[in-house]
Amino acid sequence: MTLTLFYILSAIAIFCAFRVVTSNNPVHSVLYLIVTFFAIGCHYIVLNAQFLAAVHIIVYAGAIMVLFLYVIMLLNLNKESEPHKNVAWKFAAVIASAIMMVVLVGALKGTEQLTNALPENNQVGLIKNLGIVLFKDFLLPFELSSILFLSAMVGAVMLGKNEEKQVV
Numbered sequence: 521m522t523l524t525l526f527y528i529l530s531a532i533a534i535f536c537a538f539r540v541v542t543s544n545n546p547v548h549s550v551l552y553l554i555v556t557f558f559a560i561g562c563h564y565i566v567l568n569a570q571f572l573a574a575v576h577i578i579v580y581a582g583a584i585m586v587l588f589l590y591v592i593m594l595l596n597l598n599k600e601s602e603p604h605k606n607v608a609w610k611f612a613a614v615i616a617s618a619i620m621m622v623v624l625v626g627a628l629k630g631t632e633q634l635t636n637a638l639p640e641n642n643q644v645g646l647i648k649n650l651g652i653v654l655f656k657d658f659l660l661p662f663e664l665s666s667i668l669f670l671s672a673m674v675g676a677v678m679l680g681k682n683e684e685k686q687v688v
Contacts, residue, residue, distance in 0.1 A: 526566055533559035546592045550585060557581040571647045 536556040543549040557580045564573035654662055 522566060526563070529559050529562050529566065532556075533563070547589070550588050550592060553588070554581050554585045557585065568646065571650055574647075 533556050536552045536559065539552040540549045540556065543552060558577065561573045561577040561581065564570070564576060
C-alpha cells in the first residue's frame with residue numbers, strides 16, 4: 521500500500537513539475553508548482569515525518585507560492601513584448617538539463633539501501649518525539665533563543681519607530 525501510494529505521488533509530482541516548465545501561462549505554472557509541493561509534502565507523510573510535511577506545506581505551498589502569484593499578478597506579461605529565444609539557447613538548455621538529470625541519478629544511486637535500513641515502525645519524524653526532545657533535552661537553548669528573538673523584535677520596533685520632535 522505504501523509503495524503504491526509512493527508511486528502515485530511520485531507520478532503526480534513528476535507530471536506537475538514537468539508542466540511547471542512546459543506551461544505557457546505563468547499562473548498555471550505556479551499552480552502546478554503548488555500541486556508539486558503538496559505531492560512532496562505527502563511524500564513526507566508517507567515517510568512518517570509529519571512535522572516536516574506540515575512545515576513544508578506551510579512554508580512552500582503557503583507562503584512562497586502566494587508571493588510568486590502576487591508577483592506574477594503585478595507583472596504585465598504580454599507575449600508580444602517578450603523576447604524570443606534563439607534555437608541554440610533552447611538546445612543548450614535541453615543539453616544542460618540532461619546533464620543535470622544524469623548527475624542527479626548518479627548521486628541518488630544506492631540510496632535505496634539507506635531507506636531499506638530504517639525499521640518499519642520508525643518514530644523519527646513524529647511531532648510528539650520532536651516536542652519531547654525539544655522540551656526535555658534542549659529547553660534552556662529554546663528559551664534563550666525565544667528571549668533573543670523577543671529582544672530583536674523590540675529592537676526592530678524601536679529602530680523603526682518614527683521619532684517626533686517636540687517643540688516647546
